[in-house]
Amino acid sequence: MSRSRENSTTTPTDGTTADVVIVGAGFAGLAAADRLLSMGLSVQVVEGRDRVGGRSLSGEVAGVKVDLGATWVSRRHTAIRDLAHRLGCTTTGQFAEGRNVLWSNGRRSTYKGTIPKMSPVALADMARMQMALEKLTSTVDVDTAWESPGADQLDAISFGEWLDRKHALSTTRAMMTIVSKVQWGCSPGDVSLLHVLRYIRAAGGLNHMLDVDGGAQQDRITETTQEIAKRLAGQLGDSIVLNAPVRSIIQEDSGVTVCTDSTMISAEYAIVTTAPEHRAGIEFQPSLPDKAEGLVRTWRMGALSKAFVAYEEPFWRTQGLSGEALTDTGTVFITFDVSPDDRGPGVLMAFCDPRVFDGFGLEERRGRVIRQLADLYGADAESPIDYVDHCWGAEPFAPGGPHPVAAPYSSVAYASALTEPHGRIHWAGTETAGEWAGTMNGAVLTGQRTAECVARRLGVREASSA
Incomplete structure (x- = not known):
């Protein structure tokens, strides 16, 4: 059932038409707009924030630009690196x-490498748990994890419960808690084991997820990750409207209408790039299918x-x-x-x-x-x-991050709705990616792929050579 909200009936004061309207000016939305424009299609991007970049945000400390949000790129993140290079970012x-520092049980020590110096027993336990995780990860289909062998059982317990069942030592659990906080913004007990495995597989394995050198x-x-978004938005120009939270998306046989407080955009198709939880603020007519509604309710942001x-x-x-x-x-x-x-x-x-x-x-x-x-x-x-x-x-608008915390039972039940179109509405965003889900690279890839899918529905097959 769709959600009604105060002000959802606000009548827009003007109107715009485009081939495709895109909700969200993060990397997925900007990449989708960029690809569609290269195909000769018209686009309009609406963003609720007063800036572009989504969960990528620049700050400054002592005159040094820093990343308040998304930060790193791997050598294997070729989509975001290619985009950065094209836009003159380095x-x-x-x-x-040097040596890393560990503060554990009230004591300070230093170590080299990814795994802290521990007792032989603790090191053996960490290796045991890493091997068990990698073994399970190898069974997960990164594109459709919820259809993988044993998915029901993997989704029925939390990452923390699995650590308990494996009798992980306190040192191992402390390290895995740090991983969970950084990757999903939650404790191990809050997130489904299947969701953890999917993200590890998507990240290229646990070592690649955790390593600096080669990871x-x-x-x-150098210029911060949001600078990539700013420069791409500069090329898109008037195609982007900021400070325009989407209140409703109405679709009919002939197209879609996206309404904000101040504007109404008519298009043949829509691409929505917001995280699942943040779709709760949009009234969809007709209502979202049950699985898509379930995704909104259960995939809460960390x-x-x-x-x-x-x-x-x-x-x-x-x-x-x-x-x-x-x-x-x-x-x-x-x-x-x-x-x-x-x-x-x-x-x-x-x-x-x-x-x-x-x-x-x-x-x-x-x-x-x-x-x-x-x-x-x-x-x-x-x-x-x-x-x-x-x-x-x-944050006052679209709070939370870095990623959704898919609780136990929420992946098998609802995750297939991540990419299933709702009529003329298509979904993009890093959460919808298979490989590289949860990264800027995944966001760019989903924006490009969804744009190409919509272009095919519009009868456009190949990008122009411009």
């Missing part, structure tokens, strides 16, 4: 030289916050430290060095648990982060020159 390798954290976009602390120089580098740290307690649970170079300023990026972060004022949040950095990096961390943070779960 990459910077993620700094990873998913290989490079950053929450993750980030803080950036700047210093005169990256002092930790002179101590032989990489700036990468893992902690099992407190507000901060992982850090990275995102300094521009050895000369400074030095910038540490900290991922923060929103449950013990978002509810406090700026000064309290700042104090919590800096106190924890002092534990990790010493007294020098107590004297920053600048600080900035961003709480994605507290």
Whole structure:
């Protein structure tokens, strides 16, 4: 059943026509518009925020541009890298030289590599659990995980419950909790095991998901990831309308009509790129099918916050430290060095648990982060020159991130609706991707593929050579 909402009957004051209307100006929506325009079709993109980029957002600390949202690209993320190159954006390798820091059970230690230094028993348990995850991951079809062998059983338990059943040691569970917080913005007990396996498979395996060198954290976009979106939007020009939350999408046999508070757009087809949960604010006429409605209800967004602390120089580098740290307690649970170079300023990026972060004022949040950095990096961390943070779960429009938290039972029941068109409405967005789901690369690929699908329905087969 469709949801009614206050102001849903607002009468738009003007109208626009296009071949295709696209809801959302993140990477999927912009990539779809770019591809359709290259095919000679007309498009109109409507975005509820006052900016483009979706979950990619630029910030600044001590004069250094930083990524408040999506950050890294892998060597294998060719779609987003090709787009960045075309638009004149460059990459910077993620700094990873030196030893990493681990704060565990109230003690600080350092280590090399991806997996922290542990006791032989703890290392053996971590290897055991990683092998078990990889074995299960190999059985999952990345495009239709919900149809994989044993999908019902894998979807019926949470990642945390699986760790319990496998009798994972506390050290292993602490590491997997960090993975869950970074990837889905939730604890292991909140997310379906099948959903975890799907994302690991989509990311190229657990090692590729976690590694810096040769992995998913290989490079950053020097100009920030949102700059890619801004430059692409600049090429799309008047095709994009900001500050235009979509209130309703009405489809008839001849086309669709997308209504915002101020404009009404008529088109033959629509591409909706918003995350499933955020479709709840749109009234669909006719109503969404039951599975698509279930997706909206159950694929809730996770929450993750980030803080950036700047210093005169990256002092930790002179101590032989990489700036990468893992902690099992407190507000901060992982850090990275995102300094521009050895000369400074030095910038540490900290991922923060929103449950013990978002509810406090700026000064309290700042104090919590800096106190924890002092534990990790010493007294020098107590004297920053600048600080900035961003709480994605507290955003006023389309809150949450980085990805949906698909709870147990919600994938087998509803995930097939991720890509099934609803009449003239098609879906795109990183959540709908098979390979590279959950990445900017996946978002670009789904935008391009959905655009090509809609173009075929419009009778257009090949992109122009322009």
